[in-house]
Amino acid sequence: MKNLVILGGGYGGMKIMSELLPNDLPEDVTITLVDRVPYHCLKTEFYALAAGTISDIEVRVAFPEHPRVQFQYGEIIGVDTNAKKVLLKDKEPIVYDDLVIGLGCEDKYHGVPGADQFTYSIQSIANSRATYSALNNLPPGSVVGIVGAGLSGVELASELSESRGDLQVKLFDRGKHILSAFPDRLSKYVEEWFNSHNVKVINNANITRVEENTLYNHDQPIYCDVIVWTAGIQANKLVREMEGEKDHSGRLLLTPHHHLPHDENIFVVGDCASLPHAPSAQLAEGQAVQIVEVLKKRWAGEKLPEAFPQIKLKGVLGSLGKKHGFAMVADLPVTGRVARLIKSGVLWMYKFHNG
Secondary structure, eight states: OEEEEEEOOSHHHHHHHHHHTTTTSOTTEEEEEEESSSSEEOGGGHHHHHHTSSOGGGGEEOOOOOTTEEEEESOEEEEETTTTEEEETTSOOEEOSEEEEOOOEEEOOTTOTTHHHHOBOOSSHHHHHHHHHHHHTOOTTOEEEEEOOSHHHHHHHHHHHHHOTTSEEEEEOSSSSSSTTSOHHHHHHHHHHHHHTTEEEEOSOOEEEEETTEEEETTEEEEOSEEEEOSOEEEOHHHHTSSSOBOTTSOBOOOTTSEETTEEEEEEOGGGBOOSSOOOHHHHHHHHHHHHHHHHHHHTTOOOOSOOOOOOOOEEEEEETTTEEEEEETTEEEEEHHHHHHHHHHHHHHHHHTO
């Protein structure tokens, strides 16, 4: 029996399993999924978990069941590519024939002293739970600093302004205006929403260091009762330490078939892969579909396509609390209630199709 080992039950790992199960997994192939937790986590909703507007169970989806799917829960400490084994802390290694690495990302602190020690995170479900506890135990009038006004920072700030209107929320953005990669109309809409919901946006920010309850913007101290870091991501530490050529964020460079140039049995999906687009759940799922095609053709002894068509992304969706949002759909900006309804619908469909 061949063993396909998938490291990480994120969007890429889930999509690979959904493409193969229940009827397209060859009789001589088993799947072993390795993850820290016994469920798939809806990472795109961690901001709401941290803000306290949804419950923990709402960001969890059960893994699929199948007689030839096994699960191992624990901490991955390395991959022995010569012996084709995944190394686990305090557990026996797992032998693989094909390996898919989809371990996601971690916060990137850009060398800012103290940022890793004195800030909270929403990059994992465990971190999001800790951030929820810190934010929702704050007394009225407390100051929350959110560093980074990308999609995660904007969604967290907006959700927190509705969840805890008694808090002072400060959103630090290094640009002249937030969401600078989006059209001006969309950025202005989000900024006006923040102005009307008492979120203070601090533009042209440059966080030079972080201490306990204090961040320094251009070396000027600003007191915060809680500081949340949403100012960039990098590939998982295990991937950053693996052999192979990487990009500036530690993501592994791949062949057109999504495997390592020096090892055709190791595929990389999602935030760990160096791809033309910014990391997203959509991108991971599109990549997973192509990885499954490669695997199925190899298992059947068929010739692989020379290349795949470029993965097409449908757009970007963001929420501003529970009733408003913003989106780029087919390169068109959409704002207000319609954008929020689209995002809610996409999330509902995802949960429906994944049980």
